[in-house]
Amino acid sequence: MLVFGQIEPIGVGNLVPLPKKTARGLEGAVYNQFAERMYRLLPHRSMPKPTLLIDFEEPIQFFYPFIDIDDNLRFTAITEDRRFLSHTKEPQYVLYFNPASNALEYREGFEQGYVVDHTVLSTFVIPSPSTDPTAIATVFLPQGTGRKKVVCAGTLGEGSTLIPLLQYKPKVRRNSAGEIRVRENTSLAPIFDPPYRLIFCYYVETLKERILLPATLSEGRFTRGEVLVQINYSNIPVEARKNVAGVVVIVLWANQTRIMRFIPIDTVGETVIAINQETLADAPSFNFHTANIPYNPRAIKTVGNRTFYFYPNEVRISAIGRMWDIPDDLAPQGVAGGGGIVDVSNALDVLPFGSQFLLLTKQGVYRLKGNGQPFCFRFRPLALLLALLCFPPLLKRRQMEWCITGGCGLR
């Protein structure tokens, strides 16, 4: 029979108290906070036995939980051999055209792989999407004698394959030297004032959705009601042209951004695109936040219906309900619920904290807050810095080192 305040290891669940924390109370009395809190917070004073949920039958390196469409708790796993196993223990593969072998290959070598619940514009959902969960993964692909880390997307399930989302911007020219040639029909009278510009993206199709890869904003400005776009297939590096499905043409005019056309990658000859009031009105608007794919992130984590991408010097945060990164060079306006880039280095993890987030970094912990909205970033570095409140706020360097190294001369 335990007396209040007494500590002893209890066999069930291997509960072993850590070194005592003590505090001085009134008149110098010393209390054992650990025992007190243990008694108060864990009335059973022992840990319950863990419950076995799934045995993947291979040594697990990482695992990721998700809720399937029928509200069942499921898990995916990355094994020590870098295999990506679904909740039915089926291995998942990336279908990658390898320029070195000049062939499509089913590859493994995963670093992360999990299921995300997200929404995309109807424009990007293919007509008959698979009912399997949407999966996102990072995988190592060969690059010369080394390797590169690439984000992949697709569905999770037996026989499903993931598609690599390569970071490749199309080169757009007015002449045939570019990968994409674009010109306007100069026989027509100018009708646009101000002129419009064009955005070109490579895109891939998974079983769930079309995904736009990093975009190029045309330097030229156009005023006529018709542009002609030609894909110069042989100018595109083989890795890009064999791993993408086509090109997307987007019109950027005044404050409007409209998706005008999908062009399959092997289309021969010029594609004529009429651009006028009617076609612009008919075209779906383009959300910048679906545009970019993260390049070589250290880690990806989905929290609070946002996806966080951890880079060495910054953290990129998707808009609400979006899984993709935000573009570098398309100058999006920060909007409530939109995403943003946070200039904080060495971020390791993120935790939900009410309507905010806690960013755990090597140098300390930051709280991410918005301006009344759950999240509201604008693309001004100073404003972003102000949005970050470092805790502890007045930590001195020595204290910080002590804190990071664990103190007690462990440095």
Next chain:
Amino acid sequence: MVYYGGMWFEIAGVNETINIVLQPITLLFLRKLEGSEPSIALGIDGKLYLILDESFYEVEAGGVRDVSSLNGRFFYAKNTAVYEIDPFAPVSEV
């Protein structure tokens, strides 16, 4: 990848910070921390901890590879299997 786990602390009635360095606390070398409190944490030595109101509780002595939390539930992977641990479940007698 090493970072520390610390304490949640009340400042002016609002939980605003973790890791009060000037207090006598135990710092753990953690590989991963999941879930807002209670939290589940993985030490760099493979130990599994639950974190509850300024205290750490060791649940597994080693061999844990990963931890995760979803909808207030806590999971960890050891060897080839995934387990759930419920910090508020009634104790099971053996």
